[in-house]
Amino acid sequence: MKIIYPAYGSKTKTTRTVGRSFQALVLMLGITVAMFGGIGSRLAYLQLVEGTRNRQLADNNRIRLIPKQPERGSIFDRKGRILATSRLSHSVYIWPMAPKKPEWDSTKQRLAQILQMPAAEIQQRMDKAGVNSPSLIRMARDINPAQITALAEYKNQLKDVEVYIEPIRSYPNGQIAAHILGYTGEMNDNTLAEKRQEGYRLGDVIGQMGVEAAFEKQLRGEWGGQQVEVDGKGRVLRYLGEKKARSGQNVHLTIDLELQKAAEKTLGDRQGAIVALDPRTGGVLAMVSRPTFDPNVFSKRITPAVWRSLQKKDHPFVNRALRGFPPASTFKIITATAGLESGKFSPKTRLQTYGCMNIGGTRFCDWNLAGFGVLDFPGALAWSSDTFFYQIGRGIGGPTLIEWTRKFGFGRKTGIELAPEEAKGLVADDKWKRANYDLPWKVGDTVNMSIGQGFLQVSPLQVAVMFAVPASGGYRIKPHLLRDNEEAKKWRESLNIKPSTVQTVRQGLRQVVASGTGRALSSPTIPPAAGKSGTAETYKQKSHTWFGGYAPYNKPEIVVVAFAEHSGGGGGKICAPMVLKVMEAYFHGQKAKGEVGSR
Structure with a gap:
């Protein structure tokens, strides 16, 4: 078919x-x-x-933000005096499309010459941001008048370069309170990756240490700027709108600027620290660390030469007020308290002291190699007898001494707002020693600890907190920098110490100044004071020296601790005069206001 x-x-x-x-x-x-x-x-x-995302990409290609940096919140002392603020300066920005243009190489070289920065660094910043960056890319902050003039003269060769006036951080007192305030600077890549979710962008300035870092959220503010539409060559076609920058919040500190200046002058160029605080509230009145730095240098680009000059000092960015050192005989405050609270010793205890003692097969000597005869607790504190406190430490045992050491706050951070910079210190025990030395805790370790030596490490701030315990009548305070006018009871915790113990320790600290190793603090220029010296032995170097005190003795208003690193000498000779000068500045200021305490 x-x-x-x-x-x-x-x-x-x-x-x-x-x-x-x-x-x-x-x-x-x-x-x-x-x-x-x-x-x-x-x-x-x-x-x-993907519509929203693609529209965003398209907008990024034609919409740019001319940024307006927010004014960072100011920092004030307890009396409203400026510690950190902002001033207007000139900053240099580049349009993100600039590297695509034929003249980019000449633009880059000319700009590098004017800003005195490597051309490779300019290229690196542009590459990091990318040509699709939604905002201009900052190259330099706080340029000088000569650079401003040069940028204007070469304007025709720098068509993609913009100069804007914006606020920049300023510290009108220079180095004063540098370790408290810290400084600000542009974020590095690692910090930007961590902070991008919080709204930070490339080129953002952030608090890098101190109060600037601790209160970043309050101080920061919010960026603003003008949105503009650009063509394919990056030329502005029209303005689309403006978002006002929102200033950051101001922060008021417990610091007293005049007392801070006095403490800075007192410590001078000596390596060490001074801490002054109110034993009633825990408010830090002054905190000094040497060597130091000028935070203003970080308000602009740090050149290699400037960075090298900063590094010539011995760790200038380390806040020694928050780092650990052996407390030496200042620690006898805790040994005395532990002994009296243990029940094994009473306020009436009297012990024979010796030039040297054999304890656990080791020879332990008094600092004068002769002893002081028979002493009670106040007398032992007044003369800082080592052999007296060896016997107290041996009598109560290591666990009891360690327990009271931790009750006073040693071995942990104090709670001050500068937590990232604060060391916990070290209160060693049997577990720690076995883990680090493969040896058990022995009576010799307890004896060493009883006079603030051995493994013990505490900071000048922690020592100030220790002195505040007898000064406040048996309370451990929480030091703080933010002034919020809260009641003192919210900043302190009772250690439940017997009144008789507090009285005995306070009597001893008073005798230190009246007739013992701290007579340098006995002066008619301040109310009657109490205190304790300390001299810490170090390996193959000069000793550290300490002195801590408070006044007035019968109604304390201020605790001052001075620490001199590898100073040699004794705490009563080196550090007690420093404590006196700071107290004189404090009480002179109070007298001028008619607020001097009871004498």
């Missing part, structure tokens, strides 16, 4: 070939539908699913 197809003339098909041409048409139609379906699906996906 044959079927004739007129359209094909003589072509014939058998029953086996019938319909095959229709199959081809159907196949072609299916392929076409599939192709258009895929394209349609892709278009639908790009528009409906």
Whole structure:
């Protein structure tokens, strides 16, 4: 059987070939539908699913932000005097499309010459931001008048370079309170990766240490700026709107600027620290560390030469008021308290002191190698007898002494807002010694600890907190920098020390000044004071020296601790005069206001 197809003339098909041409048409139609379906699906996906993102990319190509940096909140002392503020300065920005232009190499070289920065650094910043950056890219802050003039003279060669006036951090007192305030600077790549979710961007300035870092959220503010539409060459076509920058919040500290200046002058160029605080509230009145730095240098680009000059000092960015050192005989305050609270010794205890004692097979000597005869607790504190406190430590045992050491706050951070910079110190025990030396705790370790030597490490701030315990009548205070006018009871915790213990320790600390090793603090220029000296032995170097005190003795208003690193000498000779000068500055200021305490 044959079927004739007129359209094909003589072509014939058998029953086996019938319909095959229709199959081809159907196949072609299916392929076409599939192709258009895929394209349609892709278009639908790009528009409906990825539409927002793609519109954002498109906007980024034509919309730019001329940034307006917020004014950072100011920092004030307890009396409203400025510690840190902002001033207006000139900053240099580059349009992100600049590297795509033929003249980019000449622009980069000219700008590097004017800003005195490597051309490679300019290129690196541009590459990091990318040509699709939604905002201009900052190259330099706080440029000088000569650079401003040069940028104006070469304006025709620097068409993609903009100069804007914006606030920059300023510390009007220079180095004063540098370790408290810290400094600000542009974020590095690692910090930016951590902070991007919080709204930070490339080139943002952030608090790098001190109060600037601790109160970053309050001080920061919020960026603003003008949104502009640009063409493919980066030229501004029109302004789209403006968002006002929101200034950061001001922060008021417990610091007293005049007392801080006095403490800075008193410590001078000596390596060490001074801490002054209110034993009633824990408010830090002054905190000094040497060597130091000027935080203003970080308000602009740090050149390699400037950085090298800073590094010539012995760790100027380390706040020694928050780092650990052996407390020496200042620690006898805790040994006396632990002994009296243990029940094994009473306020009437009297012990024979010796030039040297053999304890656990080791010879332990008094600092004068002769002893002081028979002493009670106040007398032992007054003369800082080592052999008296060896006997107290041995009598109560290591666990009891360690327990009271931790009650006073040693071995942990104090709670001050500068936590990232604060060391916990070290209160060693049997577990620690076995882990680090593979040896058990022995009686010799307890004896060493009883006079503030051995493994013990505490900071000048922790020592100030220790002195505040007898000064406040048995409370451990929490030192703080933020002045919030809260009641003192919210900043302190009772250690449940017996009144008789407090009285005995306070009597001893008073005798230190009246007739003992701290007579340098006995002066008619301040109310009657109490205190304790300390001299810490160090390996193959000069000793550290300490003195801590408070006044007035019967109603304390201020605790001052001075620490001199590797000074040699004794604490009563080196550090007590420093404590006196700071107290004189404090009480002179109080007298001027008619607020001097009872004498």
